[in-house]
Amino acid sequence: MIPRIIICHLALVCFLIYCDKILAKDANIEEEEYEARNFLILLNRQSERDANRLAIAQWAYASNLTDENLQAQLAIASEVAKNEKEAWQRVTQFNWQRFSDYNLRRQFQKYSVLGTSALPEEKFKQLNKIISDMETIYSKAKICPKDSKDGKECNLSLEPDLTQILAVSRDAEELKHTWLKWRDAIGPKCRGLYKDYVELSNEAARLNDFTDNSQYWLHDYEDPNFKTAVFNLWEQLKPLYLQIHAYVRTKLREKYGDIVSEKGPIPAHLLGNMWAQTWNNVAEFMLPYPDVRDHNLTAILIEKNYTATEIFKTSEAFFKSINLTAMPETFWNNSILEKPANRELICHASAWDFYDGKDFRIKQCTEVTDEQFITAHHEMGHIEYFLQYKDQPFQFREGANDGFHEAIGDLIALSVNSNKHLKKIGLLPNEKDDPKGVLNNLFKLGLSKITFLPFGYLMDLWRWDIFSGKTTSEDYNCKWWELREKYQGVEPPVDRSEEDFDPAGKYHIVADVPYLRYFISFVLQYQFHRSLCEKAGQYEPNNVEKQLHECDIYENTVAGNLLKQMLEMGSSKPWPDALEVLTGQRTMDATGILDFFKPLSKWLEEENKKNNAFIGWERSKKVCTRTRQELLENSPSSSTSTVSEGPSTTEST
Template sequence: VRHKLRQKYGDVVSEKGPIPAHLLGNMWAQTWGNIVDITLPYPNVTSPVVTQEMLSQGYTPLKMFQTANDFFVSLNLTAMPASFWEKSILEKPSDGRELVCHASAWDFYDNDVRIKQCTRVNEEDLYTAHHEMGHIEYFLQYSTQPVAYRQGANSGFHEAVGDVISLSVSTPKHLQKISLLNHTSLDISEALNSLYKTGLDKIVFLPFGYIMDLWRWDVFAGKTPKDNWNCKWWELRHDYQGVEPPVDRSEDDFDPAGKYHTVASVPYIRYFVSFIIQFQFHRALCLKAGDYVPNDPNKPLHNCDIYRSTEAGNALGDMLQMGASKPWPDAMEVLTGQRNMDAGGLLEYFKPLQTWLEEENNKNGVFIGWEPTQRVCSSSKKKKDDAEPDSTSESS
């Protein structure tokens, strides 16, 4: 990414230093999908235009959620109850009501589940609809548990369930099945472009997902004093993400508060965990669906679609029904046969991309890693108040 950005912006981007965060296409530089057009491995290869196809077919926010519901039903999981369709808010109200548009899923118990989302008709929101409905499916599956156990095995499980569905939904073969794509097979350049696009979201997010609560926990523990809150934030972003602020920062700024989860006191480590275990879940489900065979180039993990696989759906349902009634390793074992979180699924999913990146960087002599930033974060950028004029300078 740095090499491509340097080709576009010149010396604004250092050859060996961190990347200026404002060039990465996202307010928090947590995902970099918005710069895919200028960094794509094969920019001249035509990519599927799913949003355009959705618009041409007259998709609405309601149809997007009906499509998501169909996916879960095809797995032999629970359909959304009638009250879901009556009480959910699936698009921004037009009657003047104010609404926090951050997508969220709600469990009011007694089979009353709802989604609040200001849905737009595009590819990204189609995947978000599946993600949020994943939360709802989890609510419904563990609804027979005692109230104390009606939650995810751990908070990362809840986030991973929706995302693991999206990993199938975003494959060319699934988009073809639901008539949003005209072809299913990708040549190597198309496959790498698709994996790269996914990596700009999934891989890039990992260090950001980790430092959010690393910063917060150190603040709560008193390890980071108040007069170093902002500079510590940028230190972590530099060390883990390899990004730098576009301009010098100081303790007069409070950049962590630019993130909703910071000011709303929403724990964030769940997202980091989910981005690891969703690939662990995906690998297990794909094995059960028979749509992935290890070491078979014709059935790679990154092109697996579990749609209509009741074997995969039943296995997923068995785990979801447990809620928090057992320690999370027990729930993990029910689905994957493993008791630990494991990044093997993620590494296997992106293996073709990793191989290409290593070869491409070596060919271009790209520097790996980053040297220290030249940006400064200081205690204060405010100038001291002007001193009172000396009496000798006053007129008599």
């Protein structure tokens, strides 16, 4: 038996040895953290310089589509990729997962994901060239007008020509022609490129230890169950969508006759938008109260001599009124707010951060319309986000998640769309609102917001299945239309084949831009709006005098300061933390949309019951085949199986 004193002595010795090891280990970690901080200072400076150089080159090409600018952009992108790869190799040598400093650990975690720069140099160049080539095909595409007999007339571009035709024409044949020729001009040229793009994107994702590119796209949401969370949001919103879909189909059938079936999907070319993603352009012949005088905001803007610059100045004034930041002088000097006449450019509206804390720009081929008026607020929302987090470390200069970034301008636009706001800034006469006119306005907004939801969801469902290999290149187009029918209840104007590649007719597909952010933003903007309106004292759930759709936070600094607090965080914390700052909630919640559109939802349900409208849709009779020859050889399917039954049921999955 060992004496107790010896046992105690041995225990003390072991304890002291253990403590020495722990202290030595902690000292090593502290020393590594000190070294990491110094390294990070240099890395952030290098990242800022590289991001600035690349943004300048990308802007030069996007605003002037020449081969010289393309080559310059690709060369700089390749140089930046080399620097990123070298930095990444150094980052992986640190034991950053054990750092005690949260901000330090989070920055290293973000630097530890390299992205497409992980590709070998030649493949990196190839991937960037493919994306640029698809963007160029899209941006330079021109088509002929219907009944054109002279090739000289074949100069109609998407902005503003084709967009305008889809918005205002009520000639079904002209709409079909425009819809088809736009896709013919892009899809077949991009199909092979897209297959190569998928392969290289997946290779880059695997080099970053993701299974495929869909997992890479989703990783920034920092939630392994994020797909399920988004699906649940869609399930919350689907009943409202089905109601507005049924009502619109009824009205389109009254307008166009049998080319719109009573129970089938809606022909996509009749919905006033090239992609049938928003339907507000067809509101004029389906308003709840058509005899109530409607204020035409486009006509008012033109009558008041608004220019593109004046539209953006009006947007800036809103942000300033809630204690956010005025645009720097560089914004007005360097932005492109109207389409230049002397060169080809990417007209798709975009906001740019040049990562020097001073240079922020918008590129938009602005037309003086109500839609572009709202788009200006959306893009300036991005700029405001840039301005608020510009002093954060480099890796935190982004939205809490990408849906946050898209939501900010749209959040402001919810106030801008209100009659209350338009009266304040002199765009509407200062008279009492007619409740019927208010419902008309809510309906028009619903045709922009509610109808977008399934499109915003399915765009990446389609790409996730492609990246994962579930959908092969032999089924790109048919899978696209399967999802368009399943979630949106729309169909193409004619049968399609795999020789077509209709997804390429949408910019975000060819430009490698994830789209789930827009669906998320449509949920968040209403969640944000409800919270800010409550803080501003303008919304109470059971108060008919303070309804959510009539709230305007213009000039309310209480709401503005709360918004500013969230924007300043950038991505320094996980997005639920940022959401909690603004709303007190840590999960996304679709009830904000449902609360906003509650009066419209009630009206739609009553109207659809009165009209005995079919809720949901039967399967489309349009077919999609492997080749166009098969379309000629086989008659269209006559299947009448349904995805919904009866006037009161919902679409099944």
